[in-house]
Amino acid sequence: MESKYNPAEIEEKWQKTWAEQGLDRTSTDTSKPKFYALSMFPYPSGNLHIGHSRNYAIADVIARLKRMQGYRVLQPMGWDAFGLPAENAAIERGVPPAKWTYENIAHMKKQLGMLGLSIDWSREIATCSPDYYKWTQWIFLQFFQAGLAYQKEAAVNWDPIDQTVLANEQVDNEGKSWRSGAIVERKLLRQWFFKITAYAEELLKDLEQLTGWPDRVKLMQANWIGKSVGAYLEFPIVGSEEKIGVFTTRPDTVYGVTYVVLAPEHPLTKKVTKSKQKAAVEKFIKEVSAQSEIERTAEDKPKRGIPTGGQAINPFTGQKIPIWIADYVLYEYGTGAVMGVPAHDVRDFQFANQNQLPIQVVIVPPENVETFHEKPLQEAYTEPGTIVNSDRFDGMASVEAKGAIVQYAEEKGWGKARIQYRLRDWLISRQRYWGVPIPIIHCPNCGAVPVPEADLPVKLPEDVEFSGRGASPLAKLDRWVNVACPSCGTAAKRETDTMDTFIDSSWYFLRYPDANNDRQAFDPAKTNDWMPVDQYVGGIEHAILHLLYSRFFTKALRDRGLLNFDEPFKRLLTQGMVQATAYKNPVTGKYFPPESVDRSNPLDPDTGEALKVFYEKMSKSKYNGIPPEEVVGKYGADTGRMFVLFQAPPEKDLEWDDAGVEGQFRFLNRVWRMAVEFVEQPSAQKPEKSKTRSPLPPLKRGDSPLSKIEKDLRRAIHTAIKEITEDLEGEYQFNTAVAELMKLSNAMGEANCKDSPVYAEGIYTLVLLLAPFAPHIADELWHRLGNTESVHIQAWPKFEPEALIAEEITLVIQIMGKTKGTIQVPSQTTKEEQEKLARESELARRFIEGKEIKKAIVVPEKLVNFVIIP
RNA sequence: GCUCCUGUAGCCCAACUGGAAGAAGGCGGUCGUCUCAAAAACGACAGGUUGUGAGUUCAAAUCUCACCAGGAGUACCA
Known part of the structure; x- marks a missing residue:
């Protein structure tokens, strides 16, 4: 038996053994409580780097702990396999997207295998497989029948690089695409939408039940949904039957309205514009529409507007007020029109001052009702106060006036209470090939007709050409496009858009409990049994996107009678990025591989300029991605896992540090030596062999009471059990849990009682506690200690309270x-x-x-x- | 601009619900043991105003306020 720690050898051995024994298979013993541990599935880009492995290591520790604690654990894995990179590979290198994707999957699966993750591969899914996307299409049809999927013409985000439209969630705050980074353009197109707004209130309200989610993720979702409580009010247009509807959160200021503003795109603009103003208005609209979204909403840009010459009536005061159009009013939000209250709104104040519009104060600070009017207003007063100049509401507190004025408006028929959300419907069509075909046939007689369920899946044709230009390859494929209408038989055309890939990932977690079902998307009984996911682990970048969409899907499918729960993910851990040193020329912006530069004096090999050295997220383009093979080959997967778990708290970013990795390797070596020496020492008190799942094999104890040294060691052992269990069950502090393992090993090393049964207890406990973190070395040592069954099916140790008591x-x-x-x-x-x-x-x-x-x-x-x- | 997070030794990071100026663990550093020497291993050590300033308290890294620095989200949402 080799006495030196050789990770390469034992890791391969145990991975093979576990696979043979089916140790990672999901237990079907329903007498045990269930635990569903899930990592966000990866996009098969081709290569895993060590940054990805952090995500999986975290989920794996939790899964292994829960298994030892007696749960039946489901830890599956799959591939978010549709997406643009595959198509780009086809355009650039002529590789068919399917081939490219499946080859990447094979490679990455091998890489994942090296990490020693206890994943049940019998439930593997790939979203690009017809077995899977058949059910994505089926769900689309469920949504279609429920009125949750519909087409409309809308101003949409167009990504000029990826040549497709994008959902609002997929455009960042600088107006750039989440994928390509291109500035998106506005286009008016007829597109498919999912009616996520129908669930706006529930998506917001149910955030409260998500006590296991980080607050900031919930906050981001709440902000994205953007609920505003206020009123819808109508201002009749002078000389017309029509009215301008506005949304306001400040009905209490309605007596201070001195003008009304329409968005330039507003259809009423043409009707209210007087002939004298027509030319100027048209010119203005042209200028505004020529601007990009970011130019138009730039922060420091002055608000620009122009009078239409038309007038409206403030029904509350009976006054005639001018109608303007201005670029700061967004057509997409609310009604696309606002009432101008310069005295009590910062933007309106600025706009009114620029354009010499009147300012009417209707709220004053409660403490100086008398004196507030003495000076002209320097800035908008936006705080609550006392109502003035507002007829019957004078003297009322403004907060109370809100409700009173809305009620009055309702009585008079001028408006009503209204809740407005920022959330818009989810634009789901994409003008790309490598995605799920939308199962719709457009018939000249019947309109949009769903493909009958029996005809699913609508398969993605494989013999297509990729030019990279113009319309999607599907649109050019006549023999695929032309089809008879399923309803009336007339010549009709298939929908050629594919679905946003975020749809694929909005339900994959529902499929794992029943991944090989070919008759249903999932058996509700099985999915309801396993769901919700008990622990979800993934990156913060999906705080809104994937996590909001998945919540929406869950609620919509629940309302179709397919699910019996409201929220898909009970606990969420958003892990930080793994960063590594990158070398960049600050002048040219070019990155260099670490091996091409002198690390003590990094210079640009081409120009000789000094390079900037800093930590950045691992990526191919920055030459700082560390392939798992490198770490596993040098130190073993166990060391790599220990390092990413130890180096920083899970939600924080982590800096890759070669010296730190070596420290973990040293630690595992120390544990190895300690256990092997124990086994080889003839005088050591070996416990009886046991096949039972008792907390610890029963120790042979002498009659003599424990010495102080033994008591101290025993306290250290049981403190470690207590602390590590708490670290893994509460807030997930893997870093401190690993530190506790080290403390225990240090205490063992110092303990001068190697022949004591307490020392044996310590060795056994240390190996058991190590098992979720470093599964291979733990199982090897467990067997060397004389056990015949895997350490991973042993019971997790429990601490004995009396052992913790010091004298x-x-x-x-x-x-x-x-x-x-x-x-x-x-x-x-x-x-x-x-x-x-x-x-x-x-x-x-x-x-x-x-x-x-x-x-x-x-x-x-x-x-x-x-x-x-x- | 608004909201939120973070700020502890050369570095990464601990510190339970406020409770030791002996702050866990690791990295790095220094010194020793071992060795012909080195690596590995083992042992020992290393003066840090807990970002700054004020406040609350018997007691503050921990609570409050202001400020500074770094990061994240969001941004004319009516």
Whole structure:
């Protein structure tokens, strides 16, 4: 038997053994409680780097812990396999997308295998497989029948690089595409949408139940949904039957409205414009529409507007007020028109001042009702206050006036209460090839007709050409496009758009519990049994996108009677990125591979300029991605796992550090040596062999009571069990859990009782506690200790409370909050006894002699603080 | 601009619900043991105003306020 720790050998051996024994298969023993551990499935880009593995290592530790704790655990894996890179590979290199994708999957699956993850591969799914996307199409049809999928013409985000439209969620705050980084353009197109807005209120409200989610993710979703409570009010147009509807959150300011503004795109613009203004208005609209979205909404840009010459009536005051159009009013939000209250809105104030529009104060600060009018307003007063100049509402508090004015408006028929959301419907069609075909046939007689269920899947044709230009390859494929209408038989055409790939990932977690079902998307009984996901692990970048869409899908499918729960992910852990050193020329922006530069003096090999050295997210383009093979080959997967778990708390970014990796390797070596020496030592107290799932194999204990050394070691052992279990069950502090493992190993090394059964208990416990983190070495050592079954099916150790009790404890003595020293006192004494012992101690007496003690503060088992009168 | 997070030794990071100026663990550093030497291993050590300033408290890294620095989200949403 080799006595040196050889990770390459044992890792391969155990991975093979586990596979043969089916150790990673999902248990079907329903007498056990279930635990569904899920990592966000990867896009098969071709290569895994060590950054990805952090995600899987975290989920794997949790899955392995839960298995040892007696749960039946589902930890599946799959591939988010549709998407543009495959298509780009086809355009650039002529490789068919399917071939490219499946080859990448094969390679990445091998890489994942090296990490020793306890994944049930019998449930593997790939979203690009017809077995899977058949059901994506089926779900689309469910949505279509429920009125949740519809077509409309809308101004949409067009990505000029990827040649497709994008959903709002997929455009960042700089107006750039999430994928290509291109500035998106506005286009008016007829597209497919999912009616996610129908669930706006529930998506917002149910965030409250997600107590296992990080607050910031919930906050981001709440902001994205953007609920505003206010009123819809109508302003009749002078000389017309029509009215301008506006949404406002400040109905309490309606008596201060001095003008109304329409968005330039607003259809009423043409009707209200007087002939004198026509030319100027048209010119203005042309200028605005020529601007890009970002130009138009730039922060420091002055608000530009122009009068239409038309007038409206403020029904509350009966006054005639001018109608303007301005670029700061967004057509897409609310009604595309706003009421102007310059006295009480920052933007309106700025706009009114620029354009010499009147300002009417209707709310004043409650403390200076009398004097507020004496000076002209310097800025908008947006705080609550007392209502003035508002007829019957004068003197009312503005917060109360909100409701009163809305009620009054309802009585008079001028408007009503309204809740407005920022969330828009989800644009789901994409003008690309490598995605799920939308199962719709457009018939000249019947309109949009769903493909009958029996004809699913609508397969993606494989013999297509990729030019990379113009319309999607599907649109050019006549023999695929032309089809008879399923309803009336007339010559009709297939929908040639494919679905947003975020649809594929909005339900994959529902498929895993029943991944090989060829008759249903999933058997509701199985999915309802396993769902919701107990622990979901993934990147923060999906805080809105994937996580919001999945919540929407869950609720929509629940309402179709397919699911019996409201939320898909009970607990969410958003892990930080793994960063590595990147070398960049700050002038040219070019990155260099670390091996091409001198690390002590990094210079650009081409120009000789000094390079900037910094940590950045691992990526191919920055030459700083570390392939798992490199780490696994050098130190083994166990070391790699230990490092990413230890180096930083899971939600924080982590900096790759070669020296730190070596530190973990050293630690595993130390554990190895300790266990092997124990096995080889003849005098060691080996426990009886046991096949049972008892917390620990029963130890042979002598009759003699434990020595102090043994008691101290035992306390260290059980403290480690307690701390590590808490770290893994509560807030997921893998970094401190690993530190506890190290502490235990240090305590073992120092303990001078290698022949004691307590030492044996320590060895066994250390290996068991190590198992979720470093599964290979743990199983190898477990077997070397004489066990015949895997460490991973053993019961997780439980700490014994009495083992934690120390005989003596240290009490801190403070005088006026200043520490003066410590005394040793017996443990398990009362607060009063502790105070008495402290008071009588020589240490305290030195300070309190002859002084009056005002009071003594006792923190049990910790300190006694005397407050004295000097 | 608004909202949120972070700020502890050369570096990464601990510190339970406020409770020791002995702050866990790791990396790096220094010194020693071992060795012909080195690596590995083992042992020992290393003066840090807990970003700054104020406040609350018997007691503050921990609570409050202001400021500084870094990061994230969001941005004319009416």
